Amino acid sequence: MDSAQLYRMLVFANVVEQGSLTAAADELGISRSMVSQHLKKLEQRCDTKLLQRTTRKMALTEDGQQLYHHCAELLLLAKQAEETTQPKNKELxxxxxxxxxxxxxxxxxxxxxxxxxxxxxxxxxxxxxxxxxxxxxxxxxxxxxxxxxxxxxxxxxxxLGQFDEYMVATPEYVKQHGSPLHPDMLLDHQWLLQTASYLPQSFLLKNSYGDTFTIKVPPFICCNSRHAIAQIAKQGVGIAILPSYLVDAEIAQGELTHILPDYHLNETxxxxxxxxxxxxxxxxxxxxxxxxxxxxxxxxx
Missing domain, CATH: 3.40.190.10 (Periplasmic binding protein-like II)
Known part of the structure; x- marks a missing residue:
């Protein structure tokens, strides 16, 4: 392998890591057209397409993914060699x-x-x-x-993590409309759901004994934003199904009540x-x- 081919591989790895030909050119201190020429010659030498490029996007082909794996190692070794004489905290x-x-x-x-x-x-x-x-x-x-x-x-x-979904309503709503004691009683309530239509939504509930219940409820109020559903729920309009991370604090502070806490929706x-x-x-x-x-x-x- 000649040194020119080795350099083309380093150029290719830089393009992938920088995300564009222009950013790679800035990193390498050469022109964008030169980067493009090196990529073209590398593809000719490898006899395969390495990148799918349009004016909007750039993506690795399957062959490009395989070659990048090795070229990235070359680039890492080159950087490590350079860092033996330069500061080690070079910024990404x-x-x-x-x-x-x-x-x-x-x-x-x-x-x-x-x-x-x-x-x-x-x-x-x-x-x-x-x-x-x-x-x-x-x-x-x-x-x-x-x-x-x-x-x-x-x-x-x-x-990255896991969260539950809770059925929640304000204490005022529960006082006015009653607290459901069984999934069958949920059908009598007003529902605030993240959806774009008034079509009924199905949900699976499971208790600690392994019993499962499917409920199908129509939204009383629907919205495409979970934040908005949470805000509406805190106004006492109905029961909402929301991720635990969005309502844990409100439940702890008593602003919202966890409905049927012994029955769990799907963990996500x-x-x-x-x-x-x-x-x-x-x-x-x-x-x-x-x-x-x-x-x-x-x-x-």
Whole structure:
């Protein structure tokens, strides 16, 4: 292997880790067109397509994913060699795109962005708060935080935590309408649900003895925002189904009452899903480790 081919591999690894040709060019101190030429020659030498590029996105092909795994090791070795004569605290840089459900992101992700920036001031972050599932490939998402009942099978992932969903209402609502003592009694109540229509929603309840009950209730008030549903619930309008992390404090303070606490809705796991398999770019790995620590602290509290 000649030195030119080795350099092309380092250029390729930089493009993947920086997230774009322009950012890689800035990191390497060469022009964007030169980066493009090196990639083209590398693909010709490897006789395969390594990157799928359009004006909106860039994604690794399957062959590109395999080659990047090895090129990333070369880049790491090069950086380690360079650090023997340079300071070891060289700052990470590049861009990270993160998608997360709105409530979870506002509760656990965005409050810590400032602290992450203090630690890694040259990493740019794009946080997309959206309850809809984003296409991780088309939207060029580095980390997708998703609620799943089972571990994902289509990507690499890290489990961040777990939460329950509670049925809650204000003490005033319960006093006026009565406290349900059995799932059958839930049908007589007004429901505040996260949905876009008035179609009835089905929920599975399970008690500590393993008995299961399915209830199907129509929304009295529906909304596409869990935060808004929580706000409406605190006005005493009806019973809402909300994630535990959104209502734990209100239940502890007596602002909301946990309805039928012996009956559980589905437990939901939270995963950070990424497309990098074992060759995770350092900037992405830094954020994953950072947010894991933050969420571990939050769940332990």
């Amino acid at each position: 840089r590049g861009r990270i795109t993160i998608s997360t459900p709105i409530c979870f992101g506002e509760k656990f992700i965005t409050p810590h962005i400032g602290e992450f920036h203090q630690e890694f001031p040259k990493i740019q972050i794009n946080v997309q708060l959206d309850d809809r599932r984003m296409n991780r490939l088309e939207d060029n998402v580095d980390i997708a935080i998703q609620n799943e009942s089972h571990a994902p099978t289509d990507s690499a992932f890290i489990k 796991d939270v995963y950070a899903i990424h497309p990098f398999n074992s060759a995770i770019p350092p900037r992405v790995k830094a954020f994953l480790e950072f947010i894991q620590l933050k969420l571990k602290t939050a769940y332990n509290n």
